[in-house]
Amino acid sequence: MSTTLRAAFWMSGSIASFSTMAVLGRELGAELDTFEIMMYRSLFGVIIVVSLAGLTGTWREINTRNMPVQLIRNMAHFTGQNLWFYAVTVIPLAQVFALEFTSPIWVIVLSPLLLGERLTRARALAAVMGFIGILVVARPDMAGINAGVITAASSAIFFALTIMFTKRLTRTQGITCILFYLTTMQLVFGIVAAGYDGYIALPSAGALPFVMAIGAAGLMAHYCMTNALSIAPATVVVPIDFIRLPAIAVVGMLLYGEPLDIWVIFGALIIFTGNYLNILAETRQKN
Structure with a gap:
């Protein structure tokens, strides 16, 4: 199996995990604020990472190198x-x-500058076709800009930076080390942010399974x-993630009655086509 196909396999797990997080986050939103959700997610993430590192012996990978990047x-x-x-x-x-998927555009533009990766025609085409597919699916109405639209669009910029620095860390750090600092640092950030008003809500008995699941899903993602x-360039990995959009559109329709029409299918076909052409070009280049 080529590195591109192996990267696509790993990204399918990421897609499923992020979609699960979206549903769980919406369910928990009525009981916990976003800082509390992040705090509890990171808490369970720390428990899982430390437990698995102890069982597998990979705790030796944890070190203090590259702390500024972490x-x-x-x-x-x-x-x-x-x-x-x-x-x-x-x-x-x-x-x-x-809106989140505008981050691959930032990744593809910034990867040559921050990571030294080449911007090939196939990668650029996959990004452009993916973004066109997203616009076809969502058909965003710029006249209806609200707080949700602004925060979703802003998150894309920070996710792009996350991908950039994750790729840089994979050059010198093991996955256990990266995930350890991901969970521990964000647990500290979460405690500070959630407790700034002097009160942190505890999840109810009904919400606790969702909190635990969102921690596991976030870590798995x-x-x-x-x-x-770690095995493929960011400009190859990120366009694959476009598949998340048609997947979550179906989930939104089934669980929350959000509209789904022929444009979603058409947009998904554009996304899949762009990803297929990119994978095909990368595979041929390796061979």
């Missing part, structure tokens, strides 16, 4: 994730993902994405 990466992700969790509670899921980024 800090910047996790501050960017914490900010983007909080903006994203707020957005999924106030606007349709497909619209959130559509980053584990899969980090694996993908």
Whole structure:
């Protein structure tokens, strides 16, 4: 299996995990604010990472090298994730993902500058076709800009930075180390942000399983994405993530009655076509 196809396999796990997080975040939004959701998510993430590192012996990978990069990466992700969790509670899921997916445009533009990766025609074509597909699916109405739209669009910028610095870390750090600092740093950020008003809400018995699941899904999403980024360039990995949009549009329709029409199918076909052409070109180049 080529590196591009292996990266696509890992990204399928990331897509499923991020979609699960969106649904769980919406369900928890009525009981917990975004800072509390992030705090509890990170708490369960720390427990999972430390437990698995102890069982597998990978705790030896954890070190203090590249701490400035770890800090910047996790501050960017914490900010983007909080903006994203707020957005999924106030606007349709497909619209959130559509606006979030402007981040690959930033990645493809910035990767040559920050990561030294080449911007090939196939990668640029995949990004452009993916973005066109997103616009076809979501057909955003710029006249209806609100807080949800603004926060979703802003999260894309921070997610792009997260991807940039994650790719840089994979050059020198193991996945256990990256996930350890992801969860521990964001737990500290979450405690400070959630407790700034002197009160942190405890999840109810009914919400606790959702909180635990969102922690596991968040960790799995980053584990899969980090694996993908460790074996393939960011400009290959990120366009694959476009598939999340038609997937979440279907989820929104089934669970929340959000409208789904022929344009979603048409947009999804454009997205899949762009990804297929990109994977095909990368595979041929390797061979």
